[in-house]
Amino acid sequence: MIPRLILTVLSAVVAQAQTPGFNQTVLPLLKNNCAACHNNRSNSGGLSIEDFYSEQSMVSNRDAWERILKRLRNGTMPPGKDKPAGIAEVISFVEGALETREKKPSGSR
Numbered sequence: 001m002i003p004r005l006i007l008t009v010l011s012a013v014v015a016q017a018q019t020p021g022f023n024q025t026v027l028p029l030l031k032n033n034c035a036a037c038h039n040n041r042s043n044s045g046g047l048s049i050e051d052f053y054s055e056q057s058m059v060s061n062r063d064a065w066e067r068i069l070k071r072l073r074n075g076t077m078p079p080g081k082d083k084p085a086g087i088a089e090v091i092s093f094v095e096g097a098l099e100t101r102e103k104k105p106s107g108s109r
């Protein structure tokens, strides 16, 4: 018989792997809706979205993420009135990620 503790740990690991994270929620939208204008060649507005293809960039490049979030919220990016599907999820994911890191005093995790 498999001890209950091991089962509990295993199912927690599986559940975590299934929770949509940055790579599922945010990355596809950036690639599909921002990269055409904001890439390493034509970095419109001085921004290459390729710098923001990792969750880690929310820590290392937080200021720029704040600006991205602002543009997503106020609807100026991506330009045009048809907003991509899933943009609300992206906004709340980014809000959540930036907020969590804000509340924790630096140095502790």
Ligand code: HEC
Pocket: 029, 030, 033, 034, 035, 036, 037, 038, 044, 045, 046, 047, 064, 067, 068, 071, 072, 077, 078, 079
């Ligand atoms: C059709 C081309 C185009 C697309 C698509 C586009 N942008 Fe932009 N973006 C621009 C241009 C041009 C500027 C510079 C003018 C301005 O600031 O409005 C800009 C400026 C910005 C800025 C301000 C620059 C800065 O560093 O503060 C941000 C942030 C931004 N875009 C984010 C995004 C995000 C995020 C997406 C995808 C959801 C996106 N953009 C999609 C053309 C685009």
